[in-house]
Amino acid sequence: MRAKTGHEDLVVWRSASGVLSAWENRCPHRGMRLSHGFVRGESLACAYHGWHFECSGRCHYIPAHPELELPRTIKPTTFDVVERDGLVWVNTTEKAIPFSLPAGATPLRSITCNTTLDALTNHIFGTTKPCSNSGCHSTTVESQQPCVLSTLLTDSSHRVYLAMQASEDHTTVVHALLSMEANETQRITVSRWLESLRREAESP
Amino acid sequence: MNSMKHARQYWYPVAMIDELQAGQQRDTQLLDTRLTLTGDDQCGLIATANEKALLVTQACDHWWVTLCDTPLPIFDLPEAQEHERRFVPCGVVHVECSPLRAVENFLDIAHFPFVHTDVLGAEPHTEVYRYDVKVDESCDEVIASNIRFFQPQAAKSAEGGIHTEYTYRVPAPMVAVLYKTCPQKPDAWDVIALFVQPLSEDSCDVWPWMALFDNESTLSELIEFQQMIFVQDRSILENQIPRRLPIDPGIEIPTKADSTSVAYRRWLKQRGAYYGALAS
Numbered sequence: 001m002r003a004k005t006g007h008e009d010l011v012v013w014r015s016a017s018g019v020l021s022a023w024e025n026r027c028p029h030r031g032m033r034l035s036h037g038f039v040r041g042e043s044l045a046c047a048y049h050g051w052h053f054e055c056s057g058r059c060h061y062i063p064a065h066p067e068l069e070l071p072r073t074i075k076p077t078t079f080d081v082v083e084r085d086g087l088v089w090v091n092t093t094e095k096a097i098p099f100s101l102p103a104g105a106t107p108l109r110s111i112t113c114n115t116t117l118d119a120l121t122n123h124i125f126g127t128t129k130p131c132s133n134s135g136c137h138s139t140t141v142e143s144q145q146p147c148v149l150s151t152l153l154t155d156s157s158h159r160v161y162l163a164m165q166a167s168e169d170h171t172t173v174v175h176a177l178l179s180m181e182a183n184e185t186q187r188i189t190v191s192r193w194l195e196s197l198r199r200e201a202e203s204p
Numbered sequence: 205m206n207s208m209k210h211a212r213q214y215w216y217p218v219a220m221i222d223e224l225q226a227g228q229q230r231d232t233q234l235l236d237t238r239l240t241l242t243g244d245d246q247c248g249l250i251a252t253a254n255e256k257a258l259l260v261t262q263a264c265d266h267w268w269v270t271l272c273d274t275p276l277p278i279f280d281l282p283e284a285q286e287h288e289r290r291f292v293p294c295g296v297v298h299v300e301c302s303p304l305r306a307v308e309n310f311l312d313i314a315h316f317p318f319v320h321t322d323v324l325g326a327e328p329h330t331e332v333y334r335y336d337v338k339v340d341e342s343c344d345e346v347i348a349s350n351i352r353f354f355q356p357q358a359a360k361s362a363e364g365g366i367h368t369e370y371t372y373r374v375p376a377p378m379v380a381v382l383y384k385t386c387p388q389k390p391d392a393w394d395v396i397a398l399f400v401q402p403l404s405e406d407s408c409d410v411w412p413w414m415a416l417f418d419n420e421s422t423l424s425e426l427i428e429f430q431q432m433i434f435v436q437d438r439s440i441l442e443n444q445i446p447r448r449l450p451i452d453p454g455i456e457i458p459t460k461a462d463s464t465s466v467a468y469r470r471w472l473k474q475r476g477a478y479y480g481a482l483a484s
């Protein structure tokens with residue numbers, strides 16, 4: 001799939017055996033976005049000319065030259081990637097470290113909002129009125145970099161964690177997690193709340 | 205010479221011949237400049253930019269215009285005079301990419317099995333065999349020949365897979381012509397050309413045109429076939445990064461199969477055809 005962090009366009013993919021990789025979203029051959037490619041076992045195949053890249057990033061097969069021995073140097077820019085608390089964390093800057101969420105947080109969903117990160121956080125802090133019966137109150141900043149907020153829902157003791165990622169095109173991706181295992185109805189309620197949050201934040 | 209000045213010397217397609225009736229008007233764009241096209245009473249076309257009339261000519265069922273008062277001659281395509289052929293202007297496809305990327309994609313055969321799967325190519329027939337590329341000094345064109353490729357359905361008129369032979373000509377930076385084995389007439393070549401109208405450095409309108417020996421397919425079948433192919437290419441072209449064509453070696457890695465593209469980029473660079481290119 002395609003992911004964005006600030007200035008970086010990324011492809012994030014998981015091989016058949018479960019290995020996770022995050023690379024620059026650009027094929028070294030002719031620049032095709034690798035997020036349009038296909039996972040073939042332990043390789044990612046580019047959609048344009050079918051070059052195969054293994055999990056390390058190294059290109060090991062060029063269909064136009066099936067017999068060719070390939071130098072190790074053909075590879076897209078790769079980034080460190082870890083999975084923690086149900087999220088995938090990518091390090092594109094050398095110095096970022098994943099933020100640790102409290103134990104037991106479970107991922108709910110990711111949504112993309114058509115607003116900047118600042119506008120979105122301002123909006124969340126400004127939302128005092130309960131939205132439906134599941135509004136939020138007492139929002140706290142858990143981490144600045146990356147931006148993680150936690151917010152307590154009015155009708156339960158659930159906390160929602162919002163890990164937010166700004167992208168260059170003025171959109172923000174929000175990954176929402178719940179503080180504990182929630183049942184179907186609770187998950188749906190929080191999911192709806194997220195959608196209404198997005199609607200309100202996007203409306204001028 | 206700067207890239208804009210260089211690009212302005214050439215002719216570019218802006219409409220199909222019968223497209224505009226007398227009095228009918230359409231706005232378009234060429235090399236960042238707004239154009240107005242108007243059909244006139246003599247079945248002609250008037251093209252203006254900033255209220256100035258531009259030079260206009262006809263070729264291959266299209267209207268061509270230039271922004272230059274002393275343009276280079278338009279390319280020569282003798283097959284356009286062979287009246288036993290069927291001439292098929294295929295309409296227009298808008299693509300958000302550099303006009304040069306659109307041409308390069310047209311010159312590329314290695315993508316057939318992956319982008320035009322089961323039509324122009326299919327796995328496991330992915331190998332690109334050695335072919336010849338040169339710049340013909342007499343006419344100053346890039347020419348790639350002796351290209352052989354297995355195609356499941358090379359043309360609308362092809363039944364079953366054939367080994368197709370291709371020759372390409374690039375007579376202008378934004379014009380490419382393909383000669384390919386004709387399924388119905390083994391001793392003749394079908395001609396498929398790509399005429400690109402550069403709107404800006406990273407967006408273009410593409411006018412495919414064909415001159416075929418195919419008496420069976422209907423016109424709309426032929427157009428549909430070509431449009432389908434091009435829409436598949438568009439999904440690639442709009443997802444290449446960067447949008448402009450990297451003209452210097454280094455950013456992208458070519459292989460032997462890309463010899464045509466390598467020659468094309470070098471040829472563009474030598475003549476200063478940087479419009480739509482990314483120079484480092």
Ligand code: FES
Pocket residue numbers: 027028029030031032046047048049050051
């Ligand atoms: S652009 Fe990826 S294989 Fe050619």
Ligand SMILES: [Fe+2]
Pocket residue numbers: 309310315319320433437
């Ligand atoms: Fe194509």
